[in-house]
Amino acid sequence: MSISTSPALRLRGLHKTYANGVQALKGIDLEVNRGEFFGLLGPNGAGKSTIIGIVTSLINRSGGSIEVFGINTDEDLEGAKRLIGVVPQEININQFEQPLRIVAQQAGYYGIPWREARERAGECLRWMGLWDKRTAMSRTLSGGMKRRLMIARALVHGPRLLILDEPTAGVDIEIRRATWSLLEEINDAGTTIILTTHYLEEAEALCKKIAIIDNGRIVKDTDTRSLLRQLVTETFVLDPMQPLERAPTLPGFATRLREDGSIEVDIEKGVGLNELFHALDDAHIQISSMRNKANRLEELFLRLVDESKGRAASAPEPNEVTP
Amino acid sequence: MTKPEATEDRNQTGRNPMQTLRSISDEQRSRLSEAWVGFATTVRREIHRVLRIWPQTLLPPVITTCLYFIIFGPVLGDRIGQMQGYTYLQYVTPGLIMMAVLTNSYQNVVSSFFGAKFQHHIEEVLVSPMSSQSILLGYAVGGVFRGLVIGAVVGLVALLFADLPVVHPVLTIAVAVLTSVAFSFGGFINAMVARNFDDISIVPTFVLTPLTMLGGVFYSVTLLAEPWQTLSYANPILYMVNAFRYGILGRSDMPIAVAFGVLTLFIVGFYMAAMWMLRRGIGIRS
Incomplete structure (x- = not known):
């Protein structure tokens, strides 16, 4: 298959059973x-x-089997690796090395000569805002800087596929948002990005396509918009100008009063917000602000995972595939 | 959801490197040249590491060996008398240099590779297209570098205490290089199977040190009674020490060809074992 037409990544029947017998993957396509x-x-x-x-x-x-841009890793693992950059979940930089050396060495491992490697490393560090720290010991960098250093390291050879395993885990909101912006820029430049995350608002904000995996199986693989359309109801929290003493009756909407005087309203799929505001107007309730009760994707995620667990509980365990 | 803002300290050049950096997949480099650069990068990194932490890597073995020279020279050496026509200090010096070479070659690789495993930055190398061969040889050259630098420094210090004729200089260097290669590969194997810091000290403490002490550094194996003399011939370090002593003093307890044969056997055996483990990912891949 041509590199120009093949998908960035294709997994077929991926299985993994660890030495302790745990079946981590049960046939991932x-x-x-x-x-x-x-x-x-x-x-x-x-x-x-x-x-x-x-x-x-x-x-x-x-x-x-695994194919990266059409390159089967069984046939040309090194060729496939050249196309991938990876940012792991755990900080895995050499704490006793300088950022410039870490990034330049990574370029060297990809076959980029030292002089060019240092130039590329410098460019990546500047972009990540780490140029001033290029000769500092890595262990002295803040958590956010270490994350950015790992991203710089992953980018230095110009990967076509960037894989990030929970890149914002445990970082503060400012760094998380900055990382989002960074990843969008990288993606805009044409790099395919695969992101794993626990933060569902992160996935909703960034990802065009989403796969949900549970218990070693893909339970959903679709584009984000389609996924969100599967929401049956969405719950909003409305803050009235004057606190309410009881939940208002709004025709066509289920409402609940919260302890702080705000109200929760369930809106079914297909019902517009205008209808809700008409009903609020009719009830003479003035609203100062509104927000989603929970992240939309989070609700869907929990539902899909629950369904997956229900299926797994009722279905017999398939036989393990021989390695 | 709104698009997040970047922090103020980013984009110092205003350029996205993904728009300016060419992907290596677009460049026409041969696999061989990439393998060479990967190897050279590893060597550069390892040498930099040895030099960066010289108070840990270079200084202690030199001080330890100097103490040996003081003890076996002015303090004890004169009372022991001559050994195979040389002063005792002259006799033990090649063994002391060889001891420094092999232990430091071993320890450099074991500590560097295990350190990388422990901090997980070995993953930098494992995710890259570097071949197992480049990885192994890169680490090994680092070990050889440290072993030979320490060997050279110890040798220079030894000249302050004893005359060393260096009868066969090329052979001396060859034995030092081959020994450090063998023990660098050995250290690599140890680091691969090690799961904690205890595991990287077990072999040096319980295997390497006894074999070195009993490997003819301080005495001629011909002085031993049976069965100890025959048993000593099973000790590979005996061959290395004697070959090195032959290079410096022109004296050996066994044929040099046999010593080179043993050295070659160990190099090939350790290399093949290390390559097999690396390709299988033993100790580094789940």
Whole structure:
């Protein structure tokens, strides 16, 4: 298959059974198109990091196949690796090395000669706002700087596929938002991005396509918009100008009064917000502000994971695929 | 959801490197040249590490060996008398240099590779297209560098205490290089299977040190009674020490060809074992 037409990543029947017998992946089929910003979501232990580990060859797979831009990793692992940049979940930089050296060395591992490697490293560090820290010991960098250093390191060889495993885990909101902006810029430049995250608002904000994985299986793989359309109801919290003493009766809407005097309103799929505001007007309730009760994707995610768990509980466990 | 703002300290050049940096996949570099650059980068990194932490890597072995020279020279050496026609200090000096070379080659690789495993930055290398061969040889050259630098420094210090004729200079250097290569590969294997810091000290403490002490550094194996003399021939370090002593003093307890044979056997054996483990990902991949 030509590199120009093949998907950025294609997984077929990916299985992983660890030495302790844990079946982390039970047949993952996944396709990520070129240029996509792809989200891989799932609860803890679902298998997200295992997928990333296998794709980046940090974990040996038990079965299945991987293609990166049409390059089968069984046939040309080194060729496939050249196209990938990875930012792992855990901080994995050499704490006793300088950022400039860390990034330049990474370029060297990809076969980029030292002089050019240093130039590329400098460019990446400048872009990440780390140029002033280029000769500092990495252990002295803040958590956010270390994250950015890992991103610089992943970008230095110009990967076509950037894989980030929970890049904003444990960082403050400012750094998280800055990272989002950064990733959008990288994606805008044509780099395919695969992101795993626990923060569902992150996936909703960034990802055009989302796959939800649970218990080693893909339970949903679709574009974000379609996924959100599957929401049956959405709950909003409305803050009235004057606190209410009881939940108002709004025809066509279920309402509940909250302790702070605000109200929760369930809006069913297909019902516009205008209708809600008409009903509020009719009830002479003035609203000062409104917000989603929960992230929309979060609600859907929980529902899908619950459904997946229900199916897993009722279905017999399939036989393990021989590695 | 609104698009988030970037923090003020980013975009110092205003350029997105993904728009300016060419992907290596677009460049026409041969795999061989990439492998060479990967290897050279690893060597550069390892040498930089040795020099950066010289108070830990270079100084202690030099001080330790100097103490040996003082003890076996002015303090004890004169009372022991001559050994195979040389002063005792002259006799033990090649063994002391070789001891410094092999232990430091071993420890450099084991500590560097295990440190990378422990901090997980070995993943930098593992996710890259570097071949197993480049990785192994890169680390090994780092070990050889440290071993030979310390060997050279110890040798220079030794000249302050004893005359060393260096009868066969090329052979001396060859034995030092081959020994450090063998023990660098050995250190690599140890680091791969090590799961904690205890595991990287077990082999040096319980295997390497006893074998070195019993490997003819301080005595001629011909002085031993049976069965200890025969048993000593099973100690590979005996061959390395004797070959090195032959290079410097022109004296050896066994044929040099046999010593080179043993050295070659160990290099090939350790290399193949390390390559097999690296390709299988033992200790580094789940």
